[in-house]
Amino acid sequence: MNGRATFHFQIPVYFGGGAAVAGPKEGQGPMGPFFDLIYDSLQSAEDSWEKTETAMQRDALAKLLEKAALTDGSVDLLLGGDLINQLTVTNFAAVERDIPFLGLYNACATMAEGLLLASSLIGAGFIADAAVVASSHNATSERQFRFPTELGNQRPSWSQWTVTAAGAALLTNRPGPVRLISGTVGRVVDYGVKDANDMGAAMAPAAADTILRHLRAEKASPADYDLILTGDLGRRGRRLLLALLEKELADVDERFQDCGVWMFKENQDVYAGGSGAGCSASVWSGYLPRAMIRGQYRRVLLVGTGALLSAVSVGQGASIPAIAHAVELRTEGKEAR
Amino acid sequence: MNDPLKESMRASLEAARKKEYASLIEETKEPVPLAKNVLLAFVVGGAICLLGQVFYVLLTMAGLADKTCVTLSLLILIFLGSVLTGLGYYDRLGKIAGAGSIVPISGFANSVVAPALEWRTEGIVAGLAAKLFTLAGPVIVFGVTGSALLGLIKYIWLALTGGAL
Numbered sequence: 069m070n071g072r073a074t075f076h077f078q079i080p081v082y083f084g085g086g087a088a089v090a091g092p093k094e095g096q097g098p099m100g101p102f103f104d105l106i107y108d109s110l111q112s113a114e115d116s117w118e119k120t121e122t123a124m125q126r127d128a129l130a131k132l133l134e135k136a137a138l139t140d141g142s143v144d145l146l147l148g149g150d151l152i153n154q155l156t157v158t159n160f161a162a163v164e165r166d167i168p169f170l171g172l173y174n175a176c177a178t179m180a181e182g183l184l185l186a187s188s189l190i191g192a193g194f195i196a197d198a199a200v201v202a203s204s205h206n207a208t209s210e211r212q213f214r215f216p217t218e219l220g221n222q223r224p225s226w227s228q229w230t231v232t233a234a235g236a237a238l239l240t241n242r243p244g245p246v247r248l249i250s251g252t253v254g255r256v257v258d259y260g261v262k263d264a265n266d267m268g269a270a271m272a273p274a275a276a277d278t279i280l281r282h283l284r285a286e287k288a289s290p291a292d293y294d295l296i297l298t299g300d301l302g303r304r305g306r307r308l309l310l311a312l313l314e315k316e317l318a319d320v321d322e323r324f325q326d327c328g329v330w331m332f333k334e335n336q337d338v339y340a341g342g343s344g345a346g347c348s349a350s351v352w353s354g355y356l357p358r359a360m361i362r363g364q365y366r367r368v369l370l371v372g373t374g375a376l377l378s379a380v381s382v383g384q385g386a387s388i389p390a391i392a393h394a395v396e397l398r399t400e401g402k403e404a405r
Numbered sequence: 406m407n408d409p410l411k412e413s414m415r416a417s418l419e420a421a422r423k424k425e426y427a428s429l430i431e432e433t434k435e436p437v438p439l440a441k442n443v444l445l446a447f448v449v450g451g452a453i454c455l456l457g458q459v460f461y462v463l464l465t466m467a468g469l470a471d472k473t474c475v476t477l478s479l480l481i482l483i484f485l486g487s488v489l490t491g492l493g494y495y496d497r498l499g500k501i502a503g504a505g506s507i508v509p510i511s512g513f514a515n516s517v518v519a520p521a522l523e524w525r526t527e528g529i530v531a532g533l534a535a536k537l538f539t540l541a542g543p544v545i546v547f548g549v550t551g552s553a554l555l556g557l558i559k560y561i562w563l564a565l566t567g568g569a570l
Contacts, residue, residue, distance in 0.1 A: 116526040216523035218490050219540065220499020220506050220515050222442070225435045259426045269430045304433070311429060 073253040074285035075184070077191025081248040083397070084197065084240035087131035088354030089124045091206065091232030094342075097332045102354035103233075104131045110207050110232060118156055121205035124234040124346075125150070125161035128353070129201055132236040138197070140166040143238075147186050148201035149178040151230075151345055152208050158201065167199065176271075176300045177254070178202040179235060179349035180372020180393035184251040186239045187395065191248075196241050203234035204344030213264070213379055227265035228302045229338035231331055235349030237357075243400070245361045251395040252282040256376065258389040264382045268305025268328075268340055271373040274390035275301060276312040279371060282394040283317070291319040294365040297356065298392075299348035299372040300328035302341030327351040348372050360399050368397045446505035449498065453509040457482050479510055486511030490518040516540040 088103045095106030105127055107120070114120045125148070133139065146165060149172040150157040162169040174181040182200035189195050207217050209230040215221055239248065257277050261270040275298050283289060290296060290313075301309055306326045313320045330351060331342035352370060359365055376389045460478035465471070486509075489495040495515045499506045506512050520539050524532035538545065563569070 118526075211523050215540070216519035218493060218496045218515070218519040218522055220490075220495045220497075220502075220512065220519075222500060222503040224437060259423050261430065266430065266434075273426060307433060308430065311433075312426075 072281075074250060074282060075188055075191070075253075076250045077187050077248060079191050079193050079241055080243070081187045081190045082240055082242060082244040082400075083246035083248065083357050084238035084242065084244055085132055085136040086235065086237045086353030086357050087128045087135060088233060088235045088350035089128045089131070090234075090346075090350055091124075093206075093229075093336065093338075094231055094233050094331060094350070097336060099331055099351060099355050102358060103350065104128075104135075104354070107232075110205070117205055117207040117211070118152060119160075121150065121152070121157045121203055121208050121232075121234070122160040124205070124232075125157060125201055125203045125236070126164055128203070128234040128236040129161065129165060129199060132199060132238055132353075136238050138238070143167050143197050143199050144195035145170065145186065145189065145198040146201065147172055147182040147198060148236075149173050149182070149345065150203045151175060152212060157203060157205075157208070161201070172202075174372070174391055174393070175374030175376050176204070176343060176345045176347065177372035177374030177391050177393050178345045179237075179352060180299065180370060180395060183237065183239065183248070183352075183370070183372075183395045184253065184393050187248045187251060190239055190241050198239050199236055200239065201234065201236040202345040202349035204230055204232065204346035206230045206232045206344075209344060213377070213382075223339060224265050225339055226268065226304050227339045228267055228300070228328060228341055228343035229332070230344040231300070231328075231342040231347040231350070233344075233346035233350035235346060235351070235353035237349075237353045245400055246357055247398050247400050249396045249398055250282075250286065251393065252278055252285060254278040254392040254394070256389045256391050258387055260387045262385065262387045264377060264388065266304075267300075267343060267375040267377075267388070268302040269308055270375045270377075270388035271301055271390040271392065272305045272308035272312060274392040275305075275309050275371050275373050276316075278392040278394050279309075279313065279369070280316055282369065282396070286396070289319055290317060290321075290323055293323060293367050293369050296324050296369045296371065297351075298324070298326045298328075299370075299374075300341070300343040301326045301373055302328040302339075302343060304340040305373070330355075345374075360397065363399070366399050370395045370397065442503055445501055446503050448505065449502035450505035450508060453482065453506065453511055457509075482509065482511045483514040486514030487518045490515045491522065495519075513541060513544065516544075 089105040090103040111120050146167040146169045148158045155171045179202040186198035257274040259273045327348045328341035332338045371394045373392045457478045464474040520536045521533050524536035
C-alpha cells in the first residue's frame with residue numbers, strides 16, 4: 069500500500085530550464101540573485117494586483133522559453149496554477165500563449181503537482197516538452213483569503229507571509245544535467261488544525277505522510293539525499309515536520325530545508341516565513357537547478373505542501389486539509405558538472 | 406474485504422495521533438506577547454484619544470458650541486484615519502498597536518477605507534460601494550441593535566418604576 073502512487077518515470081525526464089520572477093521584498097531576500105526579473109512594486113504597470121500577478125507569470129514563461137530557445141509551437145503542454153479563485157491569474161497568462169493548457173489547483177503544492185504530472189506525461193511518452201508554472205502574490209492572496217491589505221490588524225508570530233513570485237520550469241525528454249527520477253502523489257491529510265494563521269501546522273502532517281511514503285517506496289532513508297526541500301512550511305511547520313518524522317526515521321537533520329524559510333532574511337519581518345504557490349515555484353525554478361548543476365546537491369527530494377483552505381471553509385469553521393506531493397531529482401553522471 | 410476490528414483499531418490509532426499532534430502544536434506555539442501588546446494598545450489608543458481631546462479643547466477655545474466641538478473632533482479623527490489608510494500608514498500602526506488603533510473611531514475609518522481601496526478595481530458600484538462595509542458592517546449592525554435594545558430596556562424600566570419617560 070505504501071508504494072501506491074509512487075511513479076518512476078520510464079522514459080527519462082530532464083529539467084530543461086527554469087525562470088523566476090519575484091516582487092520587491094523577495095528580491096531583497098537570500099534568493100534575490102537567482103531571480104531573472106524583480107518587480108520594484110507589488111503593482112507595476114498594471115491596474116490591479118491580479119493583473120500584476122498575471123504579468124509575473126507571463127514574464128516567467130517568456131523568460132523560460134527565451135532561455136531554452138523554444139517557441140510556443142515546440143512546447144507540447146503548459147501546466148500551471150495559482151491561488152486566486154478559478155485560477156484567474158494563470159488562465160489570463162495562458163491565454164497569451166499558443167500552448168495546450170492544463171490548469172491545476174493544489175494551493176501551494178501546485179508547482180509540485182505540475183512537475184509530477186508533466187514528468188509522468190513525458191515519462192510515459194505522451195509528450196516531449198512541458199512547461200510548468202505557478203505563482204502567488206501577497207496582495208491578491210491577502211484580499212482573497214484574509215483582509216484588505218491596508219487594514220490595521222495584528223497577526224500572530226506563527227502566521228506566514230505570502231510570497232510574491234512566479235516560477236516556470238521546462239521539463240523535457242532531451243538529456244540535461246538534472247533528471248527527474250520519480251514522484252509520489254500525496255494524500256489529503258487533516259489533523260484538525262483550524263487556525264487559518266497556522267498553515268505550517270496544518271501542512272506538516274501532509275508533508276510527513278508523503279515523505280514517509282516516498283522513502284518507503286524508494287527503500288531510501290533521509291541520509292541518501294543531499295536535500296529534502298519542502299515548499300512553504302515556514303520555520304514553525306518545518307520544526308513540526310521534524311518532530312513528526314523523528315518518531316519514524318533516523319537522520320532527521322539539516323538536510324530538511326524549506327523554501328519558505330529560505331525566501332526571506334530573519335530581519336525581513338515575515339513572521340514564520342514565506343508561503344504561497346510562488347514560493348516553491350520560484351525557488352525550484354530559480355535557485356535549486358543552478359545549485360544542482362553546480363554540484364551542491366546531487367540527490368534532492370522536493371516536497372510541495374499545500375493548505376487546502378478557502379475563505380468559505382475558514383468562514384464556516386472547518387479544519388484545514390493539506391496535501392504534499394514529492395518529486396525526486398538527481399544530477400546525471402558521477403561527476404557533477 | 407475490510408476487517409471491522411482492524412478498521413476500528415486503525416480509527417482509534419488515527420484519533421490518538423491527531424490528539425497527540427493537537428497537543429504538540431499547542432506546546433510549540435510561541436506565546437503571544439500579551440504584556441507588550443496590552444501596553445502598546447494602551448499607549449497608542451490613549452494617544453489617539455488624547456489627540457481627540459486636544460482638538461476638542463482647541464475648538465472650544467475658538468468659541469464653538471460644545472456639541473459642535475465634539476462632532477468636529479470626531480470628524481477630524483475620522484479624516485486622519487482615512488488619510489493615513491490611503492497613504493498606507495494605518496496598517497503599519499495597527500500592526501504595532503492592535504486594539505489601540507482599531508477601537509478608536511480612526512480605526513473604524515480604517516476599516517471602511519481599506520475595503521474601499523481594495524475593491525475599487527471591481528468598479529465604483531459593484532466593487533467599492535458594495536464592499537465598503539464588509540468589515541464595519543457588523544459594528545453598525547450590532548451598534549444599532551444594541552442601542553435599540555438598551556432603549557427598550559430603559560423604556561420598560563421607567564414604565565415599571567413610574568419614572569419620567
